[in-house]
Amino acid sequence: MKITKTSFTNYWQSEAGPFPAYAAALPRQARCLVIGGGYTGLSSALHLAPRQQGIVVIEAQQLGEGASGRNGGQVIPGLKLGPQALRERFGERRAEPLIRAAYGAADRVFELIREHAIDCSARQNGWLLATHSPAALATQAQRAAERREVGADMHLLDAVEVRRLIGSAAYVGGVFDPRGGMLQPLRYLHGLAGAAQALGVSIHEKVRALSLSRSGGRWTVVTSAGEIQAEQVLIATNAYSDNLLPGLRQTHVPLWSLQAATEPLPAALLERILPGDLPVSDSFRVLRYFRRSDDGRLLLGTRGAFTDRVGAGDAQRVAREMLSIFPALAGTALSHCWSGRIAVPASQIPMLHRPQPGLTVALGYYGRGVAMATLMGSFVADLIDGLPEQESIYPVTPYRPLPGAALHRTVARVTANALRLRDIIERRLLDTTP
Template sequence: MNAHAAHEVRGTGYPGSYYAASANPAPERPALKGVVETEICVVGAGYSGLSAALHLAEKGYKVVVLEGAKVGWGASGRNGGQIVNGLNAGLDVIESRYGAEAAGHVGRMLQEGAKIIRERVEKYDIQCDLKDKNLFTAYNARHMKAFEAKQALWRRHGMDDHEMLDREALRRHIESDAYAGGMMDHSGGHMHPLNLALGEAAAFEKNGGVIHEQTRVVSVDQSGPQPVVHTGNGEVRAKTVLLCGNAYLGYAVPELEKRVMPVSTQVMATEPLGEERAKALLPTDVCVEDARYILDYFRLSADKRLLFGGGTVYGGADPKDIKAKLLPNMEKVFPQLKGVRIDHAWSGNFALSFSRVPQLGRLGSNVYFAHGYSGHGVTGSHLFGRILSEAVDGDLSRFDVFEKLPYLPFPGGRTFRVPYSVIGSWWYGLRDRLGV
């Protein structure tokens, strides 16, 4: 999120959002000062970093996490809160691009991220309003055929949690005339994303981990026998470094900056609707996203607000008026909400890879990275955090699967990645509007 739009919730250190306004209490974590030595240094206290750090702390490693702002300050604390299984790139794309063996490896992992989230919530009693199921909606017959193909593909990989819904069946879950049908994923879900991150941070600290907030990393020096992570007021000397800054790592590690592009997406929260009005919109309280390339996504919060998101801005810029951008889309889905008050509207960045496949890799022998979830980071980041922890602990089997996938650079490099992506977005957006 760009500084000009980051209106802080008073006294929290977080950009303005419904999540920040309803966050669970959390301690102040002091910034790093001076020199610290540890086994593992994790850069970034979002889902990837917290997942890896917690797994490693549970195994007995001494772990220090450095966060440039606050725990969950980036995409992990601002996203739509939807637990959507799989990656941005479908298994069919992975198979056609990288082969059946790669698709088989990925297929066995597709639901693991969601399982990790549920395990963490149960084990550490994380209060994040966790609910089950997510719904994919179709605007036309083409979308329904794509859902049927996905259901069949996932079944071939041993997963059978998708239920096809015709228009009438869909109306039991969402009171809208906008859709032709849909597909329910019974293993999906939704939750309060910032409270999940805060709960995972507390769990990490209970296992002996240390988090330094307001500690921006400026560089990582690999010239010596062990990497040194430099910050504004100190440094961490570690045996192993995990880079998990994703869209917010910036230029601290130049080798990674060019691999992904920040893309902003927007969310808004209505006023509390009350139990009756909220249930009239989403009777079964599932979260929803549609099948378009530039999609809408929405769900109910614990206090019965409609949280409605969508849209993308390549390069990470924020639209001038988030409400004006999202309101027409919300009113097309729910015309009965016309005139409802909007209490919160915010934006945040995710990291887009050109292949839409997340990237795992190494810089040298003991600096690892994970990034590029391309809008599917809630589950992917938890999975990749676990895989990073396995690699540090000596098991590289799953890490190697992703590290070996060819890295595809953005055409035209850093200079032309935004205009190239905008053109592609315009083309697919046109296809969405034409229904082809």
């Protein structure tokens, strides 16, 4: 594939064009201050706005500079953990409403899009998990069966059906979930922001929270644009967190996702590349996820290096992954290549904490942030509006930074490389199996 003309920029930003400016002067008082203008922060503000006035959102960069404007735009229902694992962790009574809510997360995204007329190329046309080996297919078949027991209408597909949908012989089968779908993630984010603004939420870009302290039942947050006091504070900075709250960066392990987009494909190739026009993830240990864009590009993502910077070597690696699935792309040029961070919590599911009175922390979506961060906003809004923690559908857990977080990050690097090597070996073995 040609990479000499690759622009090391985010395709979603190039496609979306300019957005309207947000509020300028930061107020000095707020009923609720939301720190972080991604899906969690804006969804929380949007869900809270009909019930409370005085909601202020601050974003250290521009909206969408973080993961909410850099992800693959796949709307995937549910959590990484299955229903039985959730029951074992939280007990039957607490787990059942959580299971129902999590598996309805994608529906909630598309409901919000319809309710607020968000223009983000949204399509709830399903999501495909493609499996690379018979063993992986058997594992996913078991997981699909468990999820069907709680109402998830997931279908097991054979190699012929998967090849028809993807246009590739790289997979032996898969699982189709009709509740999933895809959207333009950056335009979805700005759609949430516009809907929140219309309800009175004040949004401020390029305002960084520098410190926070509590006195007399109120929080004081010092920012790069001045000081603001608030009754409630939400920290929703996900994998871009600093230590604004002591230990915040140590609550999760950050990973990087690397993505690239081809130039628009000619009609002859579009008939062969993803003819089913579905968002797809695969079952390799270091997974690939891919989809088509509205203007006929192939977008593919995989695990990236542990840095925000991308270069020619990163583009070459994504190009190799594309060709391993779609050899017909040989000679096609890449137009964009970018990376973004993912927050991986030790618990394997998103974290919701209330470490001090009037302070809420929500983050850690493990690559499923479009649906789950949107849904998390509704849980956060309920808590900030006064719902007792024990009545929250999403469990509120103790705030505990990971001990030895730096070591966890080192282990994550070593593990990622080891898993990638195992995938390479397995692919070669599968290619030589008669």
